Amino acid sequence: MARCRLCRNQGQRTPAEIYLPAHRLPLCREHFLSWFERYLDRTIRSFKMFTRGQRILVAVSGGKDSLSLWQALTSLGYEADGVFIYLGIEENSFSLLSRRAAEAMAERLGRPLHIIDMPRELGFSVPDLRRKTRKTCSLCGTVKRQYLNQIAKRLGYEVIVTGHNLDDEASSLLGNLLNWNLKYLARKYPVLPAERGFVRKAKPLCRHSVREIRLYAEIRKLPYLAESCPLSEEATRPFYAQLLDELEEKAPGTKLRFYLDYLRKAYPLFAGHREEFMDRELITCERCGEPAVSSPCLLCRLKEEYGARA
Amino acid sequence: MARCRLCRNQGQRTPAEIYLPAHRLPLCREHFLSWFERYLDRTIRSFKMFTRGQRILVAVSGGKDSLSLWQALTSLGYEADGVFIYLGIEENSFSLLSRRAAEAMAERLGRPLHIIDMPRELGFSVPDLRRKTRKTCSLCGTVKRQYLNQIAKRLGYEVIVTGHNLDDEASSLLGNLLNWNLKYLARKYPVLPAERGFVRKAKPLCRHSVREIRLYAEIRKLPYLAESCPLSEEATRPFYAQLLDELEEKAPGTKLRFYLDYLRKAYPLFAGHREEFMDRELITCERCGEPAVSSPCLLCRLKEEYGARA
Numbered sequence: 001m002a003r004c005r006l007c008r009n010q011g012q013r014t015p016a017e018i019y020l021p022a023h024r025l026p027l028c029r030e031h032f033l034s035w036f037e038r039y040l041d042r043t044i045r046s047f048k049m050f051t052r053g054q055r056i057l058v059a060v061s062g063g064k065d066s067l068s069l070w071q072a073l074t075s076l077g078y079e080a081d082g083v084f085i086y087l088g089i090e091e092n093s094f095s096l097l098s099r100r101a102a103e104a105m106a107e108r109l110g111r112p113l114h115i116i117d118m119p120r121e122l123g124f125s126v127p128d129l130r131r132k133t134r135k136t137c138s139l140c141g142t143v144k145r146q147y148l149n150q151i152a153k154r155l156g157y158e159v160i161v162t163g164h165n166l167d168d169e170a171s172s173l174l175g176n177l178l179n180w181n182l183k184y185l186a187r188k189y190p191v192l193p194a195e196r197g198f199v200r201k202a203k204p205l206c207r208h209s210v211r212e213i214r215l216y217a218e219i220r221k222l223p224y225l226a227e228s229c230p231l232s233e234e235a236t237r238p239f240y241a242q243l244l245d246e247l248e249e250k251a252p253g254t255k256l257r258f259y260l261d262y263l264r265k266a267y268p269l270f271a272g273h274r275e276e277f278m279d280r281e282l283i284t285c286e287r288c289g290e291p292a293v294s295s296p297c298l299l300c301r302l303k304e305e306y307g308a309r310a
Numbered sequence: 311m312a313r314c315r316l317c318r319n320q321g322q323r324t325p326a327e328i329y330l331p332a333h334r335l336p337l338c339r340e341h342f343l344s345w346f347e348r349y350l351d352r353t354i355r356s357f358k359m360f361t362r363g364q365r366i367l368v369a370v371s372g373g374k375d376s377l378s379l380w381q382a383l384t385s386l387g388y389e390a391d392g393v394f395i396y397l398g399i400e401e402n403s404f405s406l407l408s409r410r411a412a413e414a415m416a417e418r419l420g421r422p423l424h425i426i427d428m429p430r431e432l433g434f435s436v437p438d439l440r441r442k443t444r445k446t447c448s449l450c451g452t453v454k455r456q457y458l459n460q461i462a463k464r465l466g467y468e469v470i471v472t473g474h475n476l477d478d479e480a481s482s483l484l485g486n487l488l489n490w491n492l493k494y495l496a497r498k499y500p501v502l503p504a505e506r507g508f509v510r511k512a513k514p515l516c517r518h519s520v521r522e523i524r525l526y527a528e529i530r531k532l533p534y535l536a537e538s539c540p541l542s543e544e545a546t547r548p549f550y551a552q553l554l555d556e557l558e559e560k561a562p563g564t565k566l567r568f569y570l571d572y573l574r575k576a577y578p579l580f581a582g583h584r585e586e587f588m589d590r591e592l593i594t595c596e597r598c599g600e601p602a603v604s605s606p607c608l609l610c611r612l613k614e615e616y617g618a619r620a
Contacts, residue, residue, distance in 0.1 A: 177487050178557070178564070180571040239560070243553045247488070250549070254488070261490040269579055 002026035006035065018215065021252030029219055036216045037072045040204055044078075049191045049202035050159045056080040057157035059148055060105065060113065062098030064217040064224040065163030067105050069205055071220055073161070074109050080161070082106055082113040083151055085144060088125025089231055097225050104223035116151060122299065124306035126231065136231055146299050150290060152199040164203040167210045170259045171241040178240070186274040189267055196282060197291035207256065312336035316345065328525065331562035339529055346526045347382045350514055359501045359512035360469045366390040367467035369458055370415065370423065372408030374527040374534045375473030377415050379515050381530055383471070384419050390471070392416055392423040393461055395454060398435025399541055407535050414533040426461060432609070434616035436541065446541055456609050460600060462509040474513040477520045480569045481551040488550070496584040499577055506592060507601035517566065 004027050007014040016026030020035075027035055043049070050056055058073065060066045060082040073080040084102040089095045099115065106113035119125040129143065130136040152160050169190070176184045190206040192198070205213065217224050247254045270277075284290070285297035292298065314337050317324040326336030330345075337345055353359070360366055368383065370376045370392040383390040394412040399405045409425065416423035429435040432453075439453065440446040462470050479500070486494045500516040502508070515523065527534050557564045580587075594600070595607035602608065 174488075178484075178568050180568070180575045182575055239557075243556075246553075247549075258488050258490070265490050265492055269583060273579060 004028035004031050006031040020212065022209065022248070022256050023253075032215065033219060036208070036212060037075055039207065040069075040072050041076050043190070043207045044202075044204050047191045047202070049161075049204055050078070050200070052077055052079070054079065054158045055156065056159045056161055057114075057152050057155065058082045059144075059160060059162045060084045060102045061163070062101035062105075062225045063163070063228075064222065064226070065165055065205060065213055067101065067222045067224045068213050068217045068220070069161065069163045070105060070109065070111075071222055072216070073204070074111060081111055081157070083148070083155075084113055084115050085147065085151075086115060086117045086119070087140070087144075088119045088127060089229060094227065094230055097227070101223050101225040108223070114151070114155060116147075118147070122147070122306070123303055128306060129302075130231060140231075142298060143302070146290065146292070146297065149197075149199050150288070150299075157199065158194075159200045159202055161202045161204055163205055165205045165208055165210055165213055166255060166259060167241055167244070169203065169206050170244050170255045171238075173259060173262055174240045174244060182270060182273075182277040183279065185267075186270040186277050189263065189271070197284070197289075206259070209255070314338035314341050316341040330522065332519065332558070332566050333563075342525065343529060346518070346522060347385055349517065350379075350382050351386050353500075353517045354512075354514050357501045357512070359471075359514055360388070360510070362387055362389070364389065364468045365466065366469045366471055367424075367462050367465065368392045369454075369470060369472045370394045370412045371473070372411035372415075372535045373473070373538075374524055374532070374536070375475055375515060377411065377532045377534045378523050378527045378530070379471065379473045380415060380419065380421075381532055382526070383514070384421060391421055391467070393458070393465075394423055394425050395457065395461075396425060396427045396429075397450070397454075398429045398437060399539065404537065404540055407537070411533050411535040418533070424461070424465060426457075428457070432457070432616070433613050438616060439612075440541060450541075452608060453612065456600065456602070456607065459507075459509050460598070460609075467509065468504075469510045469512055471512045471514055473515055475515045475518055475520055475523055476565060476569060477551055477554070479513065479516050480554050480565045481548075483569060483572055484550045484554060492580060492583075492587040493589065495577075496580040496587050499573065499581070507594070507599075516569070519565070 002016045002019065004012075004014045004016040005025055007028055014028045017029055018027045018032045019025070020027065025035070056073065056078055058066060058070045058080050060070060062084070070080060070082055082102060082105070084099055086099055087095055102113055102115075119128075126136065126140050129139050133139055148160055169188075173185075173188060175181075176188065190203040192201045194200040216222075244255050244258070280293040282291050282293060283295055285292045285300055286295045287300040288297060290297055290299070294301075296304070312326045312329065314322075314324045314326045315335055317338055324338045327339055328337045328342045329335070330337065335345070366383065366388055368376060368380045368390050370380060372394070380390060380392055392412060392415070394409055396409055397405055412423055412425075429438075436446065436450050439449050443449055458470055479498075483495075483498060485491075486498065500513045502511045504510040526532075554565050554568070590603040592601050592603060593605055595602045595610055596605045597610040598607060600607055600609070604611075606614070
């Protein structure tokens, strides 16, 4: 059995229970945890995402990614509070269990968790959106992004961080390439600065694979909800993820190299032409004052539509 | 059974034996042939590859792609002669059968076929290259490209055309994206102008799928060799091709859109930064006067090495 690389560096011969093929790294469980956190810290510093003095808001869904991120940031000494948006999905099941996972995590860390009740605050739930459109996922994503930005400003946070992992980023990159969505490619970067009414955003787990995150969450015994959203309808994203998994299986490290080489070599090219790819200019919503592509913005229009419930 | 679209346009109700999912087009066999050739002609014209007055040299391997291309170009009235490079692969089998296929095609079309004997002219065969390196395919490709350029100039042709099809182009595009080979992406276009000692090059079949070409070759009863090169060692290209096949299966037309959108939206971006991606500048080989990245060039170095056989 292989020995833990980090124990070996300390002159010990502990067997490695974990092997990370992409990094060719055999580790014992304890060193895996410290590797995971140090690797996260290196990502944060190398992309200049944020610093220890800043007020950070973690978008907590209750799943393994956001809970691992919150745990690791806290262990590393970052000032990270959580926000949970209650979406009203299967009221007594999925959204409720998600909220409980987020609350258990907040208690464990001893950090504040802001709970935002979307149906109460906005007048509509995600199931309401679903009744409106077939593209529930993309609409839910857009609504959450816009709403999260408002919440972060209202609560005075400097940075919003989300639990997007390497598999998410690499598969959406592949999807955007296969469809040549230059508009998205030009903004596909793990940190986006505060500008034009947007709060700074970062994806600190962008270099961590799903497997690494799951291992971390399990070894740390995080109270995450393993269930995925019952309304999820994404058919092609998992397909791209599967293609990349097959490539990764053949040549470990492919996914990471594909994503990081994109950031280093190709992103600057796309970003340099960003303005040309925008199909609609950014304006300010006359009602809420938020940056948007239309006025009233999507959120204000939805609020109006579901006004009866508000 | 669906009716042939083109027969219907002429007021007839012929059953369609062939369905092209990427074009949502049901066709009878006869109209498939005319569709194939007209679509080729549209590709040639829309990319301004060449015109009917020009002297065109088709790189003929003896396979379905190059024979279909030669046949269709001739049917369309282009002045296309062939060149076959005898590579000395399995002397009494693969290379011999390939040459016979090329010769049979030349006779059928009544067009000249230049036969170049690589072992005799250069002093080495592809199996000789194989003994030198593990990357036979890439070395063979480089040697053939350089050699073909010399031959075209020597014989006075204005354009070299090759049988690369949509599947070739889309899968190598995907491979170049997954590995972020910007140098190749910046030159990945179906027509490259004559410049700096290079003859103009074109890939007129870049919008035709393997299946369409195979159908054309079969219906036209072209004397092609179905066998693929016994030295082929490419392991990842067929893998990328398979990934694209799966996507195509799910959403017909994906491959074509992926490739054409690349040409339209992303290629100009990569090409605009071409000079930055070049790892080595182009110089002139002091021995043969050809454009190359080293002097003596690869071909001259190989000739020297295998001089004893020359």
